[in-house]
Amino acid sequence: MNKISIENLTLHYSDGTESLRNITMGIPANQITVLFGPAGGGKSSLLRILNRLNDLADVTYLNGRVLLDEEDILSPKIDVINLRRRVGMVFARPVVLPMSIRQNLTYGLEVAGMKDRYRLDEAVERSLQQAALWNEVQDRLDDPAIALSGGQQQRLCLARVLALEPEVILLDEPTSGLDPISTGKVEESLQELKKTYTIVLVPHSVQQAARTADFAAFFLQGELIEYAANKILFTNPENQKTEDYVEGRFG
Numbered sequence: 001m002n003k004i005s006i007e008n009l010t011l012h013y014s015d016g017t018e019s020l021r022n023i024t025m026g027i028p029a030n031q032i033t034v035l036f037g038p039a040g041g042g043k044s045s046l047l048r049i050l051n052r053l054n055d056l057a058d059v060t061y062l063n064g065r066v067l068l069d070e071e072d073i074l075s076p077k078i079d080v081i082n083l084r085r086r087v088g089m090v091f092a093r094p095v096v097l098p099m100s101i102r103q104n105l106t107y108g109l110e111v112a113g114m115k116d117r118y119r120l121d122e123a124v125e126r127s128l129q130q131a132a133l134w135n136e137v138q139d140r141l142d143d144p145a146i147a148l149s150g151g152q153q154q155r156l157c158l159a160r161v162l163a164l165e166p167e168v169i170l171l172d173e174p175t176s177g178l179d180p181i182s183t184g185k186v187e188e189s190l191q192e193l194k195k196t197y198t199i200v201l202v203p204h205s206v207q208q209a210a211r212t213a214d215f216a217a218f219f220l221q222g223e224l225i226e227y228a229a230n231k232i233l234f235t236n237p238e239n240q241k242t243e244d245y246v247e248g249r250f251g
């Protein structure tokens, strides 16, 4: 079952760049779908459209449909705040709030009106467990978040999204600044999280794409070149460009 259906999506920015050209693809529920390819391919642009962050960019032309559970999220009638709660985003560089670890996680819930101490505590523990950070921080939840290592801050940003119980998690090169051990922890937690959530990941390398993807989509200069299950795309791709990229012949 597709959680998200992208249909004939085309995007131009005001400088004339055609960043996405007639993209059609389904994003299955409870799987990790990876969007990969060289810089400038349109991966971040597509991710941003999935929670309407493109609203903030200089877009001159956007056409096509993006259905989340059958509802067109590009429609002007959509409640964007609610959409962004259902579809959370984690960026390449972690931006923690200048507050305690605990407050980083409860802030969004309190803004949404949750006051019950018990439920807030429960959300803090659940989200930290899910982001594979609980064991490292459970004894210092009231310390400033900024004191955490880069890898821990990135997992805190993931936990902050999870605290809001989204349905879809978008991650744009979430481990590009991390050491291999932290990267491994994030990748492991994604494998666990897909049981509950639908995950769309832009990896920081082909190797990470191959390690993490259930389904992989290869983007090149705004075009979706090939989209297939991991085993097919990384071992027996149909398109020569996919094969050349996966085998490292261009980058």
Ligand SMILES: Nc1ncnc2c1ncn2[C@@H]1O[C@H](COP(=O)(O)OP(=O)(O)O)[C@@H](O)[C@H]1O
Pocket: 013, 014, 015, 017, 018, 019, 037, 038, 039, 040, 041, 042, 043, 044, 045, 046, 057, 058
């Ligand atoms: N906010 C923007 N305004 C104008 N052009 C943009 C903007 N964001 C991205 N682009 C252009 O769109 C193309 C795709 O970029 P992007 O989506 O960031 O690709 P990727 O994430 O695959 O590197 C590039 O040519 C880039 O320069």
Ligand SMILES: [Mg+2]
Pocket: 043, 044, 045, 172
């Ligand atoms: Mg990008």
